Amino acid sequence: MSEVYVESFVIHEGWANAEFDLTELIFNTVRETLDRSRIDLADIESVVLAAHDLVDGRGLTSMVTAPSAACYMRDEIRLGDDSLAAIALAADRIAGGEASHSIVAAWGRYSEGQPSRISATLFDPFFVAPFGIDEIQASAMRAQKWLAAYPRAEQHRESAAAERIRRSKQMEARNTGPTPAAAYPLRENELPRWADIVVAMILTSSPTDLKIAGIGQSAEAASLGERSLLTMPALAQATNAAMTMWQGTPDQVSGLESFEIDGLTMFDEAIAVESAGIAMAGNGLAALVDDRRINQTGGSAAGYAAPAMGLVRLGTLAERMRAEGLANGLATGSSVTAAQTQTAVILEAVK
Amino acid sequence: MIGVGIVGVGQTLYRRRQPELSTEDLLYQAVSAALDDAAIEMRDVDAVIVGVAPDALGGVNAIEKLAISAMGGVGKPFIRINTGGTTGSAAVLAARSMIRAGRAGTVLTVALDRMGQARTAQAVFNTIFDPIHEKDFVLTTVTMAALRASMMMSKYGYTAEHWAQIAERNFRNAARNPFAQIRTPYTKEQIMASPLLAWPIHLYEACPMSEGACAMVLTSAEKVDGRSVAWIQGAASTSDVYAMGDRTRRKEGDLIDLLTLRKSAQTAYQQAGISNPLEEIRVFELYAPFSPAEAMTYAPLGLCDGPDGPVLIDKLEQDPELPRINPSGGPQAANPVGATAMIRIAECALQVRGVAGDHQIDNVERALATGQGGATQFTTVFVLGQELLQ
Numbered sequence: 183m184s185e186v187y188v189e190s191f192v193i194h195e196g197w198a199n200a201e202f203d204l205t206e207l208i209f210n211t212v213r214e215t216l217d218r219s220r221i222d223l224a225d226i227e228s229v230v231l232a233a234h235d236l237v238d239g240r241g242l243t244s245m246v247t248a249p250s251a252a253c254y255m256r257d258e259i260r261l262g263d264d265s266l267a268a269i270a271l272a273a274d275r276i277a278g279g280e281a282s283h284s285i286v287a288a289w290g291r292y293s294e295g296q297p298s299r300i301s302a303t304l305f306d307p308f309f310v311a312p313f314g315i316d317e318i319q320a321s322a323m324r325a326q327k328w329l330a331a332y333p334r335a336e337q338h339r340e341s342a343a344a345e346r347i348r349r350s351k352q353m354e355a356r357n358t359g360p361t362p363a364a365a366y367p368l369r370e371n372e373l374p375r376w377a378d379i380v381v382a383m384i385l386t387s388s389p390t391d392l393k394i395a396g397i398g399q400s401a402e403a404a405s406l407g408e409r410s411l412l413t414m415p416a417l418a419q420a421t422n423a424a425m426t427m428w429q430g431t432p433d434q435v436s437g438l439e440s441f442e443i444d445g446l447t448m449f450d451e452a453i454a455v456e457s458a459g460i461a462m463a464g465n466g467l468a469a470l471v472d473d474r475r476i477n478q479t480g481g482s483a484a485g486y487a488a489p490a491m492g493l494v495r496l497g498t499l500a501e502r503m504r505a506e507g508l509a510n511g512l513a514t515g516s517s518v519t520a521a522q523t524q525t526a527v528i529l530e531a532v533k
Numbered sequence: 534m535i536g537v538g539i540v541g542v543g544q545t546l547y548r549r550r551q552p553e554l555s556t557e558d559l560l561y562q563a564v565s566a567a568l569d570d571a572a573i574e575m576r577d578v579d580a581v582i583v584g585v586a587p588d589a590l591g592g593v594n595a596i597e598k599l600a601i602s603a604m605g606g607v608g609k610p611f612i613r614i615n616t617g618g619t620t621g622s623a624a625v626l627a628a629r630s631m632i633r634a635g636r637a638g639t640v641l642t643v644a645l646d647r648m649g650q651a652r653t654a655q656a657v658f659n660t661i662f663d664p665i666h667e668k669d670f671v672l673t674t675v676t677m678a679a680l681r682a683s684m685m686m687s688k689y690g691y692t693a694e695h696w697a698q699i700a701e702r703n704f705r706n707a708a709r710n711p712f713a714q715i716r717t718p719y720t721k722e723q724i725m726a727s728p729l730l731a732w733p734i735h736l737y738e739a740c741p742m743s744e745g746a747c748a749m750v751l752t753s754a755e756k757v758d759g760r761s762v763a764w765i766q767g768a769a770s771t772s773d774v775y776a777m778g779d780r781t782r783r784k785e786g787d788l789i790d791l792l793t794l795r796k797s798a799q800t801a802y803q804q805a806g807i808s809n810p811l812e813e814i815r816v817f818e819l820y821a822p823f824s825p826a827e828a829m830t831y832a833p834l835g836l837c838d839g840p841d842g843p844v845l846i847d848k849l850e851q852d853p854e855l856p857r858i859n860p861s862g863g864p865q866a867a868n869p870v871g872a873t874a875m876i877r878i879a880e881c882a883l884q885v886r887g888v889a890g891d892h893q894i895d896n897v898e899r900a901l902a903t904g905q906g907g908a909t910q911f912t913t914v915f916v917l918g919q920e921l922l923q
Contacts, residue, residue, distance in 0.1 A: 183634065183635055229772075234588075235587055235588050235615070236589070236594055240660060241587050241589065241657050241658060241659070241660030242586070242617045242661040242907055244907070245775050245907040245908070245910055246663065248772055249774050254772065254773065254774055255771060255772070255793070255796060256771065256772060257770045257771065258616075258771075258772040258911070259616060259623050259626065259627060259770065260614070260616050260623075261612060261613060261614060262585070262588075262614070262615040263612055263613045267612050270610075270612075270636075271612065271627055273634070274627075274630040274631050274633070274634035274636060275630045277633075277634035278535070278629075278630050278633025278634040278635075279534050279633065280630060280633065300594065301594075303593065303594035304593075304594045304595055304598070304599075305599075306593075306599060307592065307593060397636065399580070399609075399610035399611070399612070400608060400610060400611075401581075401606050401607055401610070401611035402607060403601065404598055404599045404600070404602070415608075416608075419608060427636075517598075518595050519595065519598050519599070522598050522601070523598070523611050523612075
């Protein structure tokens with residue numbers, strides 16, 4: 183098997199910028215990712231995309247958008263899933279010897295759509311949709327259950343929300359959009375900020391300073407009634423699989439030096455932190471405040487647009503590891519419905 | 534590289550509508566049949582990769598997530614692929630990658646379409662085209678195919694009879710395929726007398742709208758364990774530009790030269806060690822939703838030069854030594870879009886394994902499946918064979 187390395191990463195984040203259409207944003211982002219790399223476009227063999235038809239408002243979005251991501255006369259595939267799953271597939275293509283270099287790109291332009299209405303169409307149209315539920319409300323149900331199970335965690339709630347807002351201020355230049363409408367018990371400062379996001383990363387078999395050391399994926403049942411909501415078992419399985427791929431054992435996740443954890447709201451992030459094994463059950467919010475290794479840029483408070491978020495988390499992790507000289511880290515990405523599918527990727531610095 | 538083979542195939546019946554079956558029912562049927570065929574259980578599967586084409590066709594966003602339990606995907610890596618018409622074959626490519634990377638030994642691939650639930654299926658398809666620049670041109674999936682058919686008639690001398698001849702053979706073959714939606718062996722005369730959709734394409738030269746699911750079990754060479762297997766000897770995927778106008782006068786290959794199919798075929802042939810596909814491949818399962826679209830593939834696949842296509846149609850009918858095209862009836866007999874490209878591979882796997890039933894062709898050592906999507910913007914080619922190539 184070939185080793186897989188991170189070459190370059192670029193994120194474009196903004197809100198309702200009328201100067202560029204989506205294909206131009208994709209082209210600019212992929213072009214800049216190539217420019218920041220040592221790899222020539224002619225040497226790219228594989229392109230793996232993550233994009234949603236309904237988010238892009240197209241019957242088949244990749245017809246119009248894929249050529250902007252350098253797909254012309256290349257092996258291109260699009261996932262209707264979170265972009266960290268796209269990273270996993272691109273890494274598979276390199277590890278399996280099918281390609282030497284791969285572009286992974288993902289985007290979501292929430293300023294042009296209605297994210298809440300789109301997410302409402304994810305639920306069973308007969309038995310669930312009549313309740314008017316969307317992804318924010320599903321997250322609110324998680325939050326209610328979690329707060330009921332761990333009432334003492336309430337003391338960390340305000341500080342955790344303030345901390346993620348504080349951290350997200352570093353990203354203000356990216357100019358995010360509004361928060362979605364809140365659902366009880368969620369408060370505005372616990373919500374994501376909608377954004378227009380295009381991200382791209384180049385993976386390669388040529389050694390760089392960052393290696394993909396572990397990948398894990400798993401999934402939960404669809405029905406919220408079948409799920410605990412207090413935990414994210416798919417994330418626990420994905421993280422264990424990534425750790426096992428890296429070190430042969432699922433243990434010692436909490437010993438990693440950095441974490442970029444995907445979650446729609448603050449409570450999703452807190453529960454994900456617990457499920458990944460970074461904090462004990464009931465301590466997720468406290469970890470978001472006290473553990474400086476987790477979501478240093480504020481998580482979803484710094485901008486959110488599915489299905490780009492898993493790649494945003496991985497790219498943010500890569501940038502942080504390079505900037506701070508960290509040895510390793512974990513990024514996670516979740517996909518609909520209500521974090522039903524999960525991908526975990528471990529990066530390791532190469533000496 | 535790790536060898537990857539297909540050891541299990543499962544299909545539902547393909548029908549215009551299947552209101553008596555839920556999406557979960559369809560998926561469960563296909564998955565159960567594939568697992569049975571492979572003689573494994575769900576616990577033996579390491580990952581599930583599912584292909585579903587446009588969400589709007591099924592009426593539910595991310596319908597695969599809602600139906601995950603019917604595919605046994607809970608607790609496993611579960612990925613959704615959506616590349617339009619090539620969705621089913623792209624899912625197989627993803628499964629092959631996962632096995633080759635060593636992240637899985639056995640992968641279940643599943644593909645589905647439920648377009649019978651959407652009264653507006655054609656309207657959904659029409660949204661694949663640019664809503665601003667192409668709105669004044671009545672561009673639909675049918676007129677898109679008709680445009681090319683007329684180009685082929687002008688450039689290479691195809692006639693309306695050729696299109697009907699291809700359709701007649703497809704329906705004749707489909708009559709022996711128990712899964713096919715249209716099993717009536719329409720004659721050439723009946724086909725040419727059917728209503729004109731968009732000149733020169735008649736109703737019976739076009740695919741039907743279909744619902745159904747297909748599933749396959751892929752496994753690494755070390756896990757085949759004596760099972761009947763169709764090895765993936767070569768496979769490739771290539772993407773083109775979006776605008777058909779950009780492909781119309783391109784010097785490397787125009788709109789009907791299918792440059793991406795040619796490139797995918799060349800790569801797959803190289804991997805499989807094929808130099809003369811006409812002699813070395815016994816069965817072709819072609820993703821051709823309209824009969825002219827089949828003829829458009831002949832030259833890119835290396836079966837003839839472009840101008841010789843009309844003659845090849847007659848030869849294929851007359852010479853039993855030449856390859857058999859679409860023994861299943863092809864997409865003209867059933868076209869559940871998100872699954873169609875996987876069905877082509879599944880039918881090739883059945884042929885190579887010698888278990889295709891009434892439509893089995895003799896001595897199939899190798900078979901080729903194509904996938905095409907997004908107005909032929911996306912193309913896949915698979916070569917399956919009885920021999921594991923190192």
